[in-house]
Amino acid sequence: MKINFSAALAALCALGVSDAKGENDRSAERMATRVCAMCHGPDGDSISPTFPRLAGQSAQYVEAQLKSFRDRTRADPPAMAYMWGMAAQLDDATIKGLATFYASREAQAVSHRPSPALELGKEIYERGLPANGVPPCGSCHGAAARGNATVPRLAGQHPEYLFKQLAFFKAKLRGNDPVMAAVCAEMTDEQMRTVAAYASSRQAK
């Protein structure tokens, strides 16, 4: 029998890569459920608004943020307090595995009561604040606020967390996204709170 050594080598390499990927995913899942879960909840469904919900979050977004923590380009106060340390020793493969894990979890909804503030938030989310140069949030985050690729999901997120992020962008404490810093520059606290509440209230799935 004639053996095609090149094909066999390629198959072995593919098997190796596949095994390594599986091992990475298992290792990342183990880390997510044992370590990250202490703040972000077992399935990325954190209870405290200090910590964002990660279930159903875009993998590309989570990956970009973890790399931002690791290289310290995201420097808002909670990032410094928690995530700089947590991400310091993560390698790219683990980061990708964590991002994949959280993207695969099912996003949960946050309950909101109808209120005039939500209506104002809806207005800003859908139409922006043209006089202040604020574009409609939905133009990037989507009408359902579920995000896309590097644009994060907002639906189902803690509203307090979303408000704090907008405040950090405005204060230039979270400097890893110049677009959002420009978007928030002319927004008031009330506008940021209402739009955060509306985005959070969108159906998570």
Add this chain to the structure above:
Amino acid sequence: MGDAQLTLSLRSTHVVFASLLAFTVAMLASTKNALAVPSFARQTGFACEACHTVFPELTPFGRQFKLNGYLVDNLPQIKDVTSENQEALLLNWLPPLSLQFVTSYTKFKTALPDPNGGLSQNGTVQFPEQASLFYAGRIAPKLGAFIQLTYSNSSNQFGWDNTDIRFADQTALAKEKLAWGLTFNNAPTVQDVWNSTPAWKYPFAQTSSIAPLPSPALTGLVPVTQLDGIGNGTVAGLGAYGYWNDLVYFEVGGYGAAPHGVSAPLNSQFTGEVVSGLAPYWRVAIEPKWGRQSIEVGLVGFADQIVPQGLNVQSGPTNRYIDLAFDAQYQYIGDDNIMSAELTYIYEKQSLNATLPMDPSNTLKTFRLGGSYFYRRQWGGSLGYFSTAGNTNAALYPGTSTGTPNTAGWAAELDYLPWLNVKLAIQYTFYNKFDGAQSNYNGTGRNAFANNTLYLYAWFAF
């Protein structure tokens, strides 16, 4: 040096100390928050605020960190694996060491009595009052340690302080996460993760080491419950615990005598108090959380037998103590505002067959309720009530004028933390009752409020 010169010198010292403290406060008031870096911060890369509201009170994450064995690690590691790829070694590249330094000034409303008559000096500077060295962090793949050595001004020597070495792992129980482990520690509740139990009580974790203690009972012990009073360096304990679904905590274990400073097996030559046999310990607690809030409600049980000082540790009779404690803790941890409240109630049933065989049954009850508020972890304060009460027994409490051990009062503290690892505090303790009475508690005309204590302290952890 004459008395007048000595008085002047002491006053000058106090003025200089107070001025330095005021100057330090004024200088630090203009600074901004920075990260603190004691042992766990060094190992994890987390700032103090991840695990503590204000030291030593733990946040929910801090509790998780402790329950999971102090294992979260973000330092480069020295590693080894077996031929089956099992972790055989996982050591921090640098040891997670840190220091804690407390310096203080204590002044009583009326100077304490001098044992030789008259009054003692009033207004005491301690530099340091205590200084601790910590090794705290991971020591093996699933093994972590919190080890504290403390120098005490009053003893002028280093002693073994809080120690908790624990193995921790996780599994699933009824489809939910179960964090479980074994803890090897040196006093009941050192291993506990809530600040409503004695070892890590909060608020008022730091009080003056020279504040007057109630008169010892006939047992030779200061009348506090065993859970409150059994000290490091007297026992060693092993416990198994589980924390299910981030909600329910349970633990069972036991303690045995492990007195320090004893070079041979315990024998009739040993004259100190010593725990006899196995002292069982159990703990249950539940901690629901929602948003930024959490409430814990729990019970602690502990029972021990003590051979009093001077009796034969092998064959002498024992005093038996059974403690049952109820504790509760509430926390709200906001970005700017942090509030917490802790409640502790300990009921102790005593059978003093060694000390008072004719009248052995006695009770002692401890109650503490305290609350604290901090703004941005920088400015804050605490208020608390404390009480220890027991039945009347003139033979058991010979140092009191009423035959009861009752001591109660209030404490208040104002704090300023220029940085997360530096605390400057003013504390005042007001006694309603001391050694069983409000007035003339010691038979020489001294009133409880004469012991009111002003305590200024500065705390540094680095």
